[in-house]
Amino acid sequence: MKDYQVQKDSLLVRTPSFTYINSLTEDDLSTFINDRQFLESLYLASADLYSELEKLEFDPEAIKRNKRLVQKLAKYILRASTRSTPFGKFSSVTLGPNLPNESEKIVLGELKQKTRLDMDVLCELKELILSKDGVRENLRFTLNSTSYILRGSLRYYEGKIAGFRKKFNISSVELDEYLKAVYNLCKNTFVDYVEIRATIQNFGFSVEETDEYINSLISSQIIVSELEPRIIGGNFLYDLLDILSKKEALKSTLTIINSSLTRIIRIIEDIDRENRPDNISKYKEVETILIELGLDLTKKKLFQVDSYRELESGGLAAKTIEEIEKILPLFCRLSKPIYRGKMQLFARKFFQKFETREVPLLEVLDPELGIGYHFENSISDETECLIEDFLLKKLVDAHINNTYEIALKESDINDFPLHKYAYPSTSTLVVKTLNHDGKDLLIESFGGMSSGNILGRFSHLGSQFKEELKNIADYEKERNPDLLFCDLSHLPDNRVANILNRDFSLDYEIPFLSNSYKNPEHTIPLDDIMVSVIDDFVYLRSKKLGRFLSPKIISAHNTSYNTLKLYEFLVDVQTQHNNLGAYFYWGKFSKNFEFLPRVVLKNVIIFPATWNLSTREILGLSNDQDVHFLREKYLLPRFIELKENDNDLVIDLNNEISIAILKESIKKMEKVILREHLLPELNVISQSNNGILVPASNQYVLKVENSKIRKIPRNERFSENGNVKRKFELSSEWLYYKIYMSESNFDTYLVKIVKPIISELRKNGMLEKFFFIKYEDSDTHIRLRICLKSLDEAWKCRYMIAEKLSSEEILRLSIEEYDREIERYGEHNIESIENIFYEDSLHFLDHKNKDYSDELNDELKAVAIRVNTIMDSFAYAWEEKFEFFERLIHDIGYFGKKENRVNGDLIFRDLGKDLIRSLHLNSEEDRMFSIHSRMLKESNAPTVFENLMRSIIHMTVNRYLAKFDRTKEYMIYYLLKKGYTSLIKINNYVV
Incomplete structure (x- = not known):
């Protein structure tokens, strides 16, 4: 069986919405300014820029006289015609059966869209509704899903807006009798406000005092309302209207709001159904309705639009897929793996403190009282050093010989060992077909926690997306039958919800600061989850289900950036001991080279030629002669790409507008990273809304099934019935010592120090049994457990042991209670x-x-x-x-x-x-x-x-x-x- 099996039956294609252009003329500017579909795409991406064009009445001549405006507009035009990554109506996704034909052309249908209100706007609308008189009293509330009791306090995560981001901090409140009553009432269920009020009033408070107390619980987020958004299996706009329309007591209070929401839904449904190339008037109508409701829309993006096309005919040729399958093992062996070592460091820290015990998740991840998850990704693979040495020699040779392209041979790579960690069950490979210097393909990226993640946000676009997600989930379950896969439903930030929102769900869900509409039997509360570590593997177990869990975010969300550590931990669990991807990396010395050559494997480009140039040198370009000199000096091709955060901006060095854009874009950069622009094969034919077929650039997203996955260690845990004593206090017959040493020469210490202790205890008839294990992490130590036959003269034994353990060779001695590993044995x-x-x-x-x-x-x-x-x-x-x-x-x-x-x-x-x-x-x-x-x-x-x-x-x-x-x-x-x-x-x- 192949290590990497590329799926051949279905195909995900991503394409720009406009025909391929890599160099702009003034005529092109005029064409796009008069294109209604482009203007709508621009309005959705940048309403401010659209407004500037509108003020000039979309007059091409007036716009061309404003150089700043031309540059901003040109960047969007280039993006709309060269970049395949989905973004509003500038590009689209297509998922369908892969049916290649002789022409090797792929024909796509006309552009369609699914429109939603941006989650940031919807969340502000929710807050507006909650502020209305009488609304709270008619809603249901539940306990904050992160709540747990520890050391006499209720602890939970509270979110606050800081600038344009939501920040979470752990809050702690003394658990008095009133709060405990609310905790017991609202835990894992929604309760009517009036029932909460009645519970508090039972303590003798007035209605006014009770309402004040409940409002303080709401404002501090100890309890949250049923209006909080869910991100799985729904549309928040529809959810709001559905909940509010069922509140009979609020019909008069919310008449205008309910009517407005109904109108907005109707307008959005009309936009998606009619599929016209110009919907700006309808977008503005929705904007007017929201402003009339009292929303502040300043600097807010109003709409989340996802575009798609139907696959009418064609597909990726079988020979192309076969070529990819041959290259992929070599690429992975040569490339730098993307590995998160934080989970491994957590496992060591956990085992050091708890050994094989099971501990509640929320206690372990408590950043103040538990272990937390503040670890650096410091795990390295010695294979990387061998590869970097090999590539450095190639790089030096290329510079000596003025080589633009390095062609690697299979024999060069096969000698390298495979990387230490395997890939997940499925991964995503992104490739582009080329028509460039005789090269067929470019590998753009490989990896991911699951091939489903890149599809998740598009699950509302059609049944084919949900079917594909189900196929992926079923395959991954088959490979990991001991784990219960469950959705991790978390809303870290309002805007991020646009990416996390998905219409596909697994059978079980872990709600985490977001609402869930699954029944209680299929939800797993955070306080139901236990953590344990066996053989360096971190297990999550649901107490109520008795199953080990694998939380999933079926989304391309970057969970390591600006997120709650608890959330990051839950996401990392699913891919512990896995590589999350691979990319070609010249090595740490590559930053010292101004030019990094193109690298090819067979006929596939795995690294485009790249330049690390000074900003000053490019800003100094003042005429064609300067540009010509720069190109000759660095072997720069005519078409290049500027790496700008996550964007690749195509630049034509023979084009005045392009050079002006380049100089404007790099003003605040210290170094400029340029990459050769590889000419795409224009084999994707898209149908415009007026029926014209136009050639477009392409990007293929392929599912890769990985046969060699890391087998999850078996964890047969036993329940505890209290029939055997578990914990032995310091004064008991069990003595437990952690002996910390200056070096990891365990056996010397065992023979010189531990053996004499055991020999004397045996000679005096005091030893019942003993055992030890060696432990090596940041603190090398021996864990020695001794059971005495009797407590009658235990003090003598303790004194003798303390005397023998007072050696100067011992750095530190810790005496602890012995906690038997009942769950394990x-x-x-x-x-x-x-x-x-x-x-x-x-x-x-x-x-x-x-x-x-x-x-x-x-x-x-x-x-x-x-x-x-x-x-x-x-x-x-x-x-x-x-x-x-x-x-x-x-x-x-x-x-x-x-x-x-x-x-x-x-x-x-x-x-x-x-x-x-x-x-x-x-x-x-x-x-x-x-x-x-x-x-x-x-x-x-x-x-x-x-x-x-x-x-x-x-x-x-x-x-x-x-x-x-x-x-x-x-x-x-x-x-x-x-x-x-x-x-x-x-x-x-x-x-």
Whole structure:
């Protein structure tokens, strides 16, 4: 099976709404000024610029005399004819069956639109309605969805407008009896205002005092009304009218508002249905209605318009898709991965504090009292250094030889190892077909949390979008059957809601500072979610459903920018240990080069030629001769693109208007990034509203299914019934020490410090059991747990231990309560698990200096033999051992990469004979160990027992490796599987 499978059945095309133009003439300006569709597009994008043209009565000659106006207008014209990214009516999306024909042309129907009021306007309208007398008293309210009780206070997230953005801060209020009554009444349900009033009045307050108190709860956002927007499965304008029209007591109060909303809906429906090229008069009619209602529309964008076309015929050729599938693995191997390391850092911090316990989400993410999510993306991949060194040599050679294009070979790239982390189940690949220097394709981007994210905001455009989103969701569920996929419904900012708003929903939803219209059985409150960490993987679990969760935002929203950390965390959970994309990166030294050559793989451009130039040099261009000199000096082509934030502005260096735009655009920049403009293949034919077929630029958005995804570790959690003591206080028989060291030489400390403690306790008959694990993050330490037989002389034991742990080699000592990992091991198993860990830890201290070497291969062999001893203690047969490690290796996914298998095979080739002989002869089995192993095996279901075995073996590897390393752990499992395969063959079995 291919690593990357590009979907062939359907096709998403994004196209500019106007025919391709890369150089503007005065005649072009006149043409666009007289084009009604362009003027409507301009009105929606910039009402201010439209107003300036309107003042000049759209007279081309008058407009041309105003150079500033010409430049602003020209930028929009170039955008409308070259840029495919959806933006109002300047560009459109098309989704349909991919049916390529001999002509390799794609024919699209006429431009259609779906119009909505901008969410910023709707939210202001909602506030206007709430301010009307008598409205609040007739609404229903619910508790703020982020509310939770901690340390006697009600804590929740409160949003406040700061400038043009909403900022969230955590607020805390003392939980008195009145607030507790409201909390219990309104939690996870909507309650009539009059019922809240009656609840407070029961404490003896007057109506006036009660209303004042309730209004304070509303203004501080402790409770929120049913008028708050939902972003999934609805249109907020329709929702407002639907709610208000059902309030009989408000009909007279809101007659004008209800009538106005009805008129606005009718006008918008007329716009979308009639599909005329000029709807400006209707837009202005809506604007007038809103102003008459009392809304301040200053500096507000009124409409959110999404444009689309039907796919009439054609598609992307099969040979093109095959070419992409061949290139993509090479591109991903060579490119810099986009990886968010914050979740991995969070997992370490969580485990350090809570180990394998489950903790409520809102408590853990509390920025003041919990761990929070304030981590930097500091995880790196050593593969990147190898690639950067390789590319730096190529770059230096190109500069020495004055090379414009570097053609990379497959043999150049295949030697690089794959990146550490896999991609999600589905990703999005954006490509453009070209007619440029004999090149066919440009890879513009690859990645994303899901290929559905780029489609989400268009789900209201037609049934084909919803069907495609459902197909994607179903595929991703199949790849992750242990997880419950659920929508994360959050409104971080009014304007952002235009992107987040979607008409497609999953079966379950997590409401987060936004309303939900799903029934309670299908909503998962934030305070229902628990967090745990097993094997560096962060799990979210719904208490009421008993399922592990994967929150989804089916949207292209950038969640790492200006968002609540709790929201960012919930989004990051779905792609932990995943690359979120890949892009070609010359390396950290590339900023020192003025010119970065074009890079091609086969016939595909993966990096256009790029220039890093000084602003001063471009601002100094005063005539054609200056431009000619600049082009010769830097090998600049005639057509270039200016990188301006997220926009690419096409510039013609032979065009006076273009150069003026360039100089105006870069005035405030220190450095100017220019990129060659690659001529598109004009194979997309769009139908204009007057029926004329016009050629246009293109952008294809392809769904990529990734076969090698990271398998999510199994997490069989046990419930707690209180039948076994969980927590042991400091004065109990259980002693728990965290021993912090200056260096990660664990075994030296264990032999020099821990072993004498255990020996003395055993000699004096005071030791019931003990065990340890090694822990290495920013603070290297050993976690030592000791259980005494009796408390009678416990003080002597504590004194002796304290004395031996007072070594100068120990940086710090922490004495803590022992909290048993009941969820991980189960109440009925915990005693057996502790005894197994005891025997294993004791064996380590007794045999460390005799049996274990620091040489890598010898160490791997010795630990593998110890793991085999564990398997023998549980009476596994050879075939069962093989099957166990085959499943474990499959679930880990590490050996899905060819180079990792090759490394494992090389080590086995070196160790194979000795390892096989040792495995065959190894029959060590402790009686106590066997008793507890039988108890575990007999008292648990097979799948639960296997999960327990994985934990036991993982802990053994942690103890016996001199320095714990995941790669070494996986290699041990691989060696055992290979060894068992050989032993079975020797014994005439066939695997």
